[in-house]
Amino acid sequence: KAGVTQTPRYLIKTRGQQVTLSCSPISGHRSVSWYQQTPGQGLQFLFEYFSETQRNKGNFPGRFSGRQFSNSRSEMNVSTLELGDSALYLCASSIGTSGSSDTQYFGPGTRLTVL
């Protein structure tokens, strides 16, 4: 079974621009979660989508948004980029209906650099 895929793998943007990242989950998985990883803060939860609905949201500003399509693929968007948005953005997929035992599998990540 193919794993989680993320595109693009690397991005360089300048302050003020916006960016869209894409994630395709494992076949059959309906939940997609997004995380931001930085050296200082570690892995932080951004949001989770399940069946095209945002099910949970972390403590990030409104510049960070996402959506999920009917085929479970998900995109996240960051508008008005700031230098501090430079990070590894990770997408994780899971079945989404296993309750607390739901297991997440990570994609390779998108490395975003904001200049």
Place this chain on the structure above:
Amino acid sequence: QKEVEQNSGPLSVPEGAIASLNCTYSDRVSQSFFWYRQYSGKSPELIMSIYSNGDKEDGRFTAQLNKASQYVSLLIRDSQPSDSATYLCAVNFISGYSTLTFGKGTMLLVSP
């Protein structure tokens, strides 16, 4: 604020030794716990999950959970240089949601 705490390390062990990685969490009602391994420049890779008190073994890895003490650990037996990585402890604090809270990870260095 629900938190997951790990010693950042590095934890240095010689090849063949047992590496012991520890994690504490803040919410007594948490139900599911995960260990991920992350090599430098790569994404996290699931090692094990554990949901009940006690030990769970998978090959050279053993996860231990003590909910009363809010403590979860990972033992790596016969450590190999290829085990050198950052180990992330993750807790699902919210039942019904696929949301993980991660510790900042412990770097493990296994010397030949």
